[in-house]
Amino acid sequence: MKFALASVVFALILGFAVRSVPAQEKIRVAIPLFPTAAFPVLVANDRGFFQKEGLTVEPIRINSAPTTYQALISGDVHVAAGAPTGLLPSHLQGADIVVLGSWDNLVPYVWVTREKLSDIRELRGKKVGVNRAGSKPWLIIQVLLQDAGLDPVKDLTLLQMGGGSQERVSALMRGGIDATLADALLEPIMKKRGFFVLRGKPTPFMNAPIGVKRSYLASQRSTVKKFVKAFADATRFIVENREGTMRPLIQMLNTDDTEVADFAYQYLHANAEATLYPPDDAVKNLIRMSAYVDRKLGAISANRVVDLSILDELGTKRNQRVPK
Structure with missing residues (x-):
């Protein structure tokens, strides 16, 4: 009798524990082969920011922007992070890709x-x-x-x-x-x-856009919002926590040279935009540069390719700055 009662109690506890763990949604994210522009994705995985939001994120390294956006359009990946130059050309192919934010907005x-x-x-x-x-x-x-x-x-x-x-x-x-x-x-x-x-003068450029298909944003908005929140939390962590950032940074750089790692952290720390709001000039310069590929791209408006409503919903303030 005692054994049976104990078994019931254990089953109830186990059932409660299982129910208390949020279900993990899976997202595939395209990142560059050398993923500096997508570094918050690596930090968010390493520090558990995605898991905290109930997400399992699989970074997939892709060597070129055109291939990245082909994968995004086909649905092979759900998000493209850090691939600016393929963004506008994808619109000429009929794709409706929107940028939800960008954490790095200078020529890199x-x-x-x-x-x-x-x-x-x-x-x-x-x-x-x-x-x-x-x-x-x-x-x-x-x-x-x-x-x-x-x-x-x-x-x-x-x-x-x-x-x-x-x-x-x-x-x-x-x-x-x-x-x-x-x-x-x-x-x-x-x-x-x-x-x-x-070093040239600092030139605004939306170097690290978070891109999704507009249809995916409409159908999976809550999932996308969780992803953006975790991405923003990871970016803020980069700015505020040097020690915790160094492990994924050293792994990305594939070096044991402390001078190289320290320089890289200082660069990322100085240039990170933790609010994820890209400056207007950074967006305009991306459009301007894309026009060198096809003049038609220069006529695309910023409002067509940038949708910052998720950031607005998260309560992020456009002019808010994380102390550095």
């Missing part, structure tokens, strides 16, 4: 050169390595050069090459090119390899 590159330069205009006559036409580095180079008064066609030679920053740096080491853009987080590594680094 530095110039790396074989010779010491004091001004971008000194690139005149040089060979500059760049990704394929339409890629993020290609678009940004067009704007940075023109803002400096240089014609990307007449004043220098742009050499297209596949891969990311590492491939362009390899070409720089071989002497095949004189300069290139590299991820800003790699600045200490570039200097240790004997290259020179030239």
